[in-house]
Amino acid sequence: MTDTLTPILTKFWDDPQSWTLATYERHDGYKALTKALEMEPQAIIDAVKDSSIRGRGGAGFPTGMKWSFMSPPDGGPRYLVVNADESEPGTCKDVPLMMANPHALIEGVIIASYAIGCEHAFIYLRGEVVHVYRRLLRAVEEARAAGHLGTDVGGKGVRVDITVHAGAGAYICGEETALLDSLEGRRGQPRLKPPFPGAAGLYARPTSVNNVESIASVPGIILEGSDWFKGMGTEKSTGFGIFSLSGHVTNPGQFEAPLGITMRELIDLAGGMRGGRKLKFWTPGGSSTPIFTEEHLDVPLDFDSVAAAGSMLGTRALQVFDETVSVVRAVARWTDFYAHESWASARRAARARGGCARS
Amino acid sequence: MSGHDASGHLHVSPESKAPYADDVLERLHADAAEVIARYPQKRSALLPLLHLVQSVDGYVTGRGVSFCADVLDLTEAEVSGVATFYTQYKRHPNGEYTVGVCTNTLCAIMGGDLIFDRVSEHLGIGHDETTDDGRITLERVECNAACDYAPVVMANWEFFDNQTPESTIGLVDDLRAGKDVVPTRGAGKVCTFKEVSRVLAGFEDGRADEGVGAGPASLLGLRIANDRGWTAPGAQGSQPSPADAKEGSK
Amino acid sequence: MNRIENGQGTQDDIDKLVDICDNILGRSFCALGDAATSPITSAVQYFREEFEAGMHTPAHELFPPERSVLFDIQTKEPSGMVSA
Numbered sequence: 001m002t003d004t005l006t007p008i009l010t011k012f013w014d015d016p017q018s019w020t021l022a023t024y025e026r027h028d029g030y031k032a033l034t035k036a037l038e039m040e041p042q043a044i045i046d047a048v049k050d051s052s053i054r055g056r057g058g059a060g061f062p063t064g065m066k067w068s069f070m071s072p073p074d075g076g077p078r079y080l081v082v083n084a085d086e087s088e089p090g091t092c093k094d095v096p097l098m099m100a101n102p103h104a105l106i107e108g109v110i111i112a113s114y115a116i117g118c119e120h121a122f123i124y125l126r127g128e129v130v131h132v133y134r135r136l137l138r139a140v141e142e143a144r145a146a147g148h149l150g151t152d153v154g155g156k157g158v159r160v161d162i163t164v165h166a167g168a169g170a171y172i173c174g175e176e177t178a179l180l181d182s183l184e185g186r187r188g189q190p191r192l193k194p195p196f197p198g199a200a201g202l203y204a205r206p207t208s209v210n211n212v213e214s215i216a217s218v219p220g221i222i223l224e225g226s227d228w229f230k231g232m233g234t235e236k237s238t239g240f241g242i243f244s245l246s247g248h249v250t251n252p253g254q255f256e257a258p259l260g261i262t263m264r265e266l267i268d269l270a271g272g273m274r275g276g277r278k279l280k281f282w283t284p285g286g287s288s289t290p291i292f293t294e295e296h297l298d299v300p301l302d303f304d305s306v307a308a309a310g311s312m313l314g315t316r317a318l319q320v321f322d323e324t325v326s327v328v329r330a331v332a333r334w335t336d337f338y339a340h341e342s343w344a345s346a347r348r349a350a351r352a353r354g355g356c357a358r359s
Numbered sequence: 360m361s362g363h364d365a366s367g368h369l370h371v372s373p374e375s376k377a378p379y380a381d382d383v384l385e386r387l388h389a390d391a392a393e394v395i396a397r398y399p400q401k402r403s404a405l406l407p408l409l410h411l412v413q414s415v416d417g418y419v420t421g422r423g424v425s426f427c428a429d430v431l432d433l434t435e436a437e438v439s440g441v442a443t444f445y446t447q448y449k450r451h452p453n454g455e456y457t458v459g460v461c462t463n464t465l466c467a468i469m470g471g472d473l474i475f476d477r478v479s480e481h482l483g484i485g486h487d488e489t490t491d492d493g494r495i496t497l498e499r500v501e502c503n504a505a506c507d508y509a510p511v512v513m514a515n516w517e518f519f520d521n522q523t524p525e526s527t528i529g530l531v532d533d534l535r536a537g538k539d540v541v542p543t544r545g546a547g548k549v550c551t552f553k554e555v556s557r558v559l560a561g562f563e564d565g566r567a568d569e570g571v572g573a574g575p576a577s578l579l580g581l582r583i584a585n586d587r588g589w590t591a592p593g594a595q596g597s598q599p600s601p602a603d604a605k606e607g608s609k
Numbered sequence: 610m611n612r613i614e615n616g617q618g619t620q621d622d623i624d625k626l627v628d629i630c631d632n633i634l635g636r637s638f639c640a641l642g643d644a645a646t647s648p649i650t651s652a653v654q655y656f657r658e659e660f661e662a663g664m665h666t667p668a669h670e671l672f673p674p675e676r677s678v679l680f681d682i683q684t685k686e687p688s689g690m691v692s693a
Contacts, residue, residue, distance in 0.1 A: 003589035007581050011591075014581060018572035077399065086504045088644075089463045095504040099544065100572040120399060127410070127447050128459075128503055130516040130555050131545040131570060138567035163397045166559045168406050168445035171501060185405035185431070187444040203400055228593045240591065243580075246506035247465055248677075253507050253579025269583055274679075281655065287464060288644030290651030311651070319465050319506060326672035327656045328663050331648045332614040333464040337501060338645035470678035510679065523680040 002232050002258050004265060006240050009216055010256045013100040019135050021142040024103035030148060032219035036111045037154045039222075044115035048218060051226035052238040057083055057211030058285065058314045060237075060303045063218075067116050070198040071206040079207040080113050080121040081183065081197075082215055084136075085167060085174040087126055089287035089337060090317030093242040094212035096254060098125070098132045101216075102139035108215035110148055110160050111222060116208055119159040124179050127166040136164045171341040176209040177201075213242060233259040237302030237313070247282075247320035248274050260305070263318065264297040277322040285314015287334045291327075375420035383415065384426075391430045394561060401431050405441055407560040409448050414557035418449035447559075449496075454489040455551050456534045459500035459513040460527065466502070469509040470523065475499055477524035478531060494535045496552075507576040508543070515555045517545035520574060544574050610649075613663030616670070623660050627653055 015023050024030070036044055049064030070078065082105065086094040098105060105123070113121045125133055140162050143149045151159050165183060172178045173188035180202050182188035201207025217239065221229050230238045237259040243266055246252045250271030255261075263282065273279055281291045284301065290311040292299070299309045306313040321330060379387065390411055395404045405427060412423030419442045427438045442448045460475040461467070475497075482490055482497060489496045505511045508520030512527050519530060520543040533540050539548040547569040550558075558564050584590070610626065612618045630646035653660055662671055675682050 002592060003584070004587075005580050005584040005589045006591035007584050007589075008591045010577075010581050013573040014578050015572065017568065020568070087502060089502040090465060090506050091502070092504040092506045096573055096577040100577065126504075127406075127445075127559050128500070128513065128516050129518075130558055131518070131542075131566075133558060134546070134563065134567040137561065137563050141563075164561070165397075165403075166407065166410065166561065167447075168409065168559075169447035170445050182406065183403060184400070185402035185441065187441055224593045231592050244507055246509055247469065251576070251579055252509070253576040255580035255583075257580070269580070281652070283648075288647050290647045291655065293655050311647075317506070321468065322677070324672060324676040325468055326614075326668035326674075327652045327659050328614050329668045329672065329674070330464050330468065331652045332610045332668075333462075333467055334648045335610050335645065337463055341501070468674070468677045470680055472674065473678055473682070521679075 004261065005255055005257050005269075006232060007256050008220055008240055009097055009101060009104055009213070010242065010254065013096075018100045019102055019139065021103060021139070021146060024101070024107075028223065029103055030107055030146070032223035033107050033110055033148060034154060036114060036222050037156045037158060041115045041117065044111060044222065047226050048115070048221055051221045051229040052236075053214065053217060053221065053229065054237060054303060055211055056213035056217070056241060056315070058088065058312075060313060063210060063214050066198065066210070067112070067208055069196070070116060070208055073117050077120065077203070077205050078116060078118045079202040079205055080109060080116060080118040080215075081176075081180065081202055081207055081209045082109060082121070082123040082212055083174065083176060083179055083209055084123050084125040084212045085179060086212070086315075087171045087174050088315055088317065089334065090244070090246065090283055090319040091286045091315040092244045092246065092317065093254065093315065095129055095132055097212060097216060097242065099129075099135055102132075102135045103143070104216040104219060105136075105212055106139050106143050106162065107148070108218040109162055110143070110153065111218050112208075112210070112215055113160045114153070114158055118208075119161065121160065121162045122183060122202070123162060123164045124173070124183055125164060125166050126173070127168045133164065133166050140164055171337075179209065180207065234300065234302045234305075236304050241316055243301065243316045243318060245270050245318045245320065248277065248279075248322035248325075249320050250274050259302040259313075260300040262298050262300060263292070266301075266318065267297070267320070273320075273322055277324065280321050280323045280325055281327055281330075282321065283314075283317065283319045284311050286317040287319070287337070289314045375416065375418075376422055379415075379422060379426070387411070387415065387426060388430070390560070390562070391426075395430070397561065402433065405431060405433070405438065406445070409438075409442055409445075410556045411560035413449065413453075414553045414560060417553055418452050452489070452493070453552050454496035455494050455553075456515050456549065457496045457498060457513075457552060458527070458531055458534070459498040459503075459516075460522075461501070461503055461505075461509070461511045461513070462499040463502040465506050466509045466511055471510040474510055474512065474522055474524050474527050478527050481528050482531060490535065492535060495531050507579075508574060514540065514542065514549045515552055516559075517542035517549050518574075519543055520576075542570070545570050613660055614668045616663055616665055616667035618660070618663040620661075620664065623653065623657070623663075626660075 012027050045067050053063050054060040109121045170188045173182045175190050177191035178188040197207040233239045243255045303313045394407045395401045408427045424438045428435045462471045486499050510522050512519040512522045546566040630650045633642045
């Protein structure tokens with residue numbers, strides 16, 4: 001039985017300079033990379049597959065499987081692109097993670113790149129968080145100076161470099177193919193799938209697009225083993241995740257816990273509802289996931305249980321609204337948002353192409 | 360390149376077409392070469408280069424569009440088509456500070472709507488408008504990934520957490536008065552729109568080590584876990600002794 | 610949606626909303642289409658009566674927005690709070 005909360009990625013966020021290489025190294029930083037470089041790339045993919053980690057960006061697709069679905073190497077470039085465009089309303093886990101502990105992401109990127117045969121990885125960060133961009137640029141620079149990046153990573157002749165790219169404000173770029181178009185210097189508009197990025201992604205080359213938290217979880221899986229990871233969470237939603245509680249709770253905040261924790265437990269940790277008011281509705285995974293009410297407080301927050309209850313775990317963006325809130329007003333505002341963020345353009349595209357191809 | 364707001368193209372004022380001074384152009388070319396070198400294909404440099412143009416001109420000017428088109432072998436229409444797609448690229452001169460009040464659902468309900476209205480009334484400007492002194496451009500912004508600090512206000516894309524109408528009015532007054540303003544989580548001070556645009560083009564300004572790692576809401580779960588002795592299993596999750604923790608927080 | 614928020618909705622509006630959502634779901638080119646429908650359909654499912662109240666009473670009268678904010682509202686009457 002694991003503890004209710006399991007600080008891993010958040011474990012040293014309270015260190016005075018949590019974001020530096022020195023701090024990261026004090027907390028076993030880059031030990032996983034050393035271990036990974038002793039392994040065959042396929043063994044890393046197998047370990048991640050065996051951990052059964054499902055993508056932390058919302059869709060929940062198994063990360064290891066995504067890597068193994070990439071077209072086989074043909075001698076040309078292959079890419080890893082980290083989706084750090086966190087902009088689904090309510091979602092606020094990746095931004096604090098990159099602000100406080102950017103090296104967890106950088107180490108994960110290096111290991112993942114080595115595993116999938118990528119020599120040039122990209123982190124696509126939304127442009128509206130300038131201090132996070134500073135921290136990522138600095139972390140890459142520190143990692144390069146320490147020999148973790150470049151043409152001879154860890155003295156093993158492995159080539160990996162990272163470009164951290166800042167977007168410029170467009171929600172749609174969180175969709176993986178729109179993000180790739182944007183990274184190519186175009187308007188961020190979704191591509192029709194197939195082909196999937198694993199076959200033809202960035203510059204039409206095999207590409208894996210992964211969420212920040214998924215990639216940041218990789219060093220732990222490599223260092224501690226997939227059984228360690230599977231020891232947390234549920235059978236089909238293994239491991240831990242950052243749960244973001246916002247809104248009408250007494251103390252909103254971030255809680256890193258095994259998947260399967262309940263909203264009742266989380267609200268309790270957050271000090272209950274503000275002013276003892278009654279809970280009215282909440283979103284389990286950001287504003288695009290169907291809302292829940294009081295009757296769903298004991299639904300285990302894992303992918304399958306939330307789906308069975310009629311919603312989606314999404315990004316674990318738990319937005320809490322109490323009895324003072326008009327659900328009509330809340331929904332109207334969300335709808336305005338989606339309309340504003342080119343919902344209309346997406347519909348036009350759907351009509352022009354005869355529909356379908358859900359990403 | 361010309362255009363009208365109604366067509367969705369950049370509205371370009373005549374003075375923005377005046378050519379760059381030689382020294383400015385030289386520096387732009389040097390910077391652009393550095394940006395282009397970060398990517399396997401040079402078109403990928405377009406977004407950072409548009410940020411770079413804003414770091415010089417304060418918005419995306421006609422000459423900036425021409426510059427990008429020139430160095431990336433694109434047409435001006437292709438460049439402006441991209442520039443108009445993204446909200447951080449400005450079609451007309453931006454204030455020195457963009458103050459963005461989050462009015463997406465959660466922040467709006469927690470007080471963002473009221474903050475926007477009060478600040479708008481205080482400054483006498485609406486969404487995407489700039490004060491006469493050129494200091495503040497006011498915006499309604501969408502969710503900026505800080506919902507646990509709602510209501511949130513961004514000043515040149517630095518976080519101002521847990522805002523009230525009074526605190527945000529104080530913020531804009533200080534910015535207009537030319538005082539240094541310190542974000543809740545961010546650099547040691549809010550930099551100007553042009554300075555921040557240069558960072559967004561990928562040029563470090565030496566401020567990465569300023570500010571906190573995490574705010575109190577980000578640390579809430581960690582603090583509770585530490586209080587209750589909750590840890591992740593295994594070596595990585597092993598708890599530092601209280602003495603270590605204390606030492607670390609010095 | 611805006612008509613219902615302002616207390617000027619009709620029974621038709623609610624039915625039409627649900628209908629449109631059914632139509633978009635699964636047919637849109639990207640996930641954003643589905644994303645937009647989720648809050649609407651689920652909210653109508655759990656709080657249909659509140660949408661029906663939107664046929665006669667604006668949301669800001671049923672649920673004064675000042676009660677939801679996280680800070681104490683000082684002296685001044687909120688101006689422009691009424692949704693347009």
